[in-house]
Amino acid sequence: MHALICTLLGTGATPLGAGAWLQPTGRGFASTTTRLSWAQEQTVQNWPRAELRYDTFYLEYGASRRLTFGTDLGRSISGGGKAVGFVRFALLGTGPLRIAGELGLGQIEGVRALRPGLSVGVGLEQGWLNADLLAEIREAEGTDYKLDLTLGVRLPKKTRLxxxxxxxxxxxxSPFARLASSVVLPLRRRLQIEIGASQGLTGDDSSGLFMGLWSEF
Structure with a gap:
């Protein structure tokens, strides 16, 4: 169960970074997030002392219209530390439906790992839908799988839910599922803050809070 509590609370899928939408050529996106979690049955009494705290860093840069390069540092699907560099490439890059493939290479818990992925997104009038499927393949350690389904809603004044x-x-x-929700608020022209919470549904008995900064460059 400890490994499940330590599992990454999300990939930070957003319309600016990650997902099926690639970065424009010569433009980038970076985010850093701090995450806290508690066992669900002890959240109230233990809120001043989180059972787990960890930080993540994510970076993307648009190398061309069909290629985005990036770095993903933080925690893996299994809960171990990760440092992965990746390339994301457009498979279908026009219209409301977007499909992108991904290939990452790095280390997870000190072991070399290959991370292929597939993202499918649909642009909506006031938001977006996105599905991200990742496999983390480690030498002699087996393969972990993760699927995130995201609904984003754009609100006035550049606010997002x-x-x-x-x-x-x-x-x-055991397989797990959790629900995470957040609000993204503008701070400056290219700087935004994300504040959110998560709740384990099955295979995960944790509750969490997270706060991150997003930057476009």
Whole structure:
């Protein structure tokens, strides 16, 4: 169960970074997030002392119209530390329906790992829908799988609401599912803040809070 509590609370899927929409050529997106979690039955009495705190960093840069390069640092599907570099490439890059493939390479818990992925997104009049499927393949350690389903809603004054169903199947652990919701607020022209919470639904007995900064460059 400890591995499930330590599992990544989300990939930070947004309309600016990650997902089926690639970065424009010569433009980038970066985010850093702090996440806290507690066991659900002890959230109220233990709120001053989180059972787990960890920080994540995510970076994307548009190398061309059909290629985005990036770095993903933080925690893997299984809960171990990760450092992955990746390339995302457009498979279908026009119209409201977008499809992108991804190939990442790096280390998870100190072991070399390959991370292929597929993202499918649909642009809506006031938001977007996105599905991200990732597999983390580690040498002699097996493969972990993760699927995030995201609904984003654009509100006035550049405010966004994000609702995400996060699910996964770590090697050696039971599958899990959790719900995460957040609000994204503008701070300056290219700087935004995200504030959110998560709740384990099955295979995950944790509750969490997170806060992050987003930057476009």
């Amino acid at each position: 994000i609702l995400q169903l996060q699910s996964g199947a770590p090697q050696g652990d």
